[in-house]
Amino acid sequence: MKINKLIIYFRSLIFCLKYLPFDIGIKVPIYIGSKVKIDIDKKSHIQIIGKVNRGQIRINITNGSVGVKSDNKSLICLKEDSRLIFQGKSSFFKGSIIKGLDCGVISIGDGVTFNKNAFITCRKKITIGRDCMFGWNCNIRDCDGHDIFDSNQLINPDKEIEFGKHIWCCANCSILKGTKIPDGTVIAYGSLVNKKFEDKCCIIGGHPARILKQNIKWIN
Secondary structure (H helix, E strand, O other): OHHHHHHHHHHHHHHHHHHOOHHHHOOOOEEEOOOEEEEEOOOOEEEEOOOOOOOOEEEOOOOOOOOOOOOOOEEEEEOOOOEEEEOOOEEEOOOOEEEEOOOOEEEEOOOEEEOOOOEEEEOOEEEEOOOOEEOOOOEEEOOOOOOOEEOOEEOOOOOOEEEOOOOEEOOOOEEOOOOEEOOOOEEOOOOEEOOEOOOOOOEEEEOOEEEEEOOOOOOO
């Protein structure tokens, strides 16, 4: 166990010194587990805002829920001037994929956790507020993956996604471009969310999601 922890520490140290400013990287704020593929180009970067502590960000370290299938392989891919911003503690369990493309900006708030097999793809901007919790197999995409044109005019532009604070997104949910989730929301299991909601402290769910119950409170 001690040997495994040392391996994770030195792997993480190399990662942090390579992709963070030296004075931040030497503190090893990001722990990288085994089976994490790193694909970050020179124009893209990772940023940590606020206080920096050792191991405050963990990627592919935690196993996640027992019984949920995963090959335990994770990916951090940042291309074409994209940015990954952390604003405190966060954890991405095994099997997580984080992709920033085409100047996309992914901003992760303090206390955010993703269970197994998170899949985040950003070509514009994805903002996740503090104290948000995501179940396994959650898919967040601010783009369609391929551009569609009608008479040479783009008809499916990328659109920002915004999560407020203290949101519980249950397992097997898909959050698509143009979505806004207010503070205190619970997103029901297996939902597809593709629009902006304005009312706080609601349960939303369905295909596509709609408000199911208002004035709720959830405790993690």
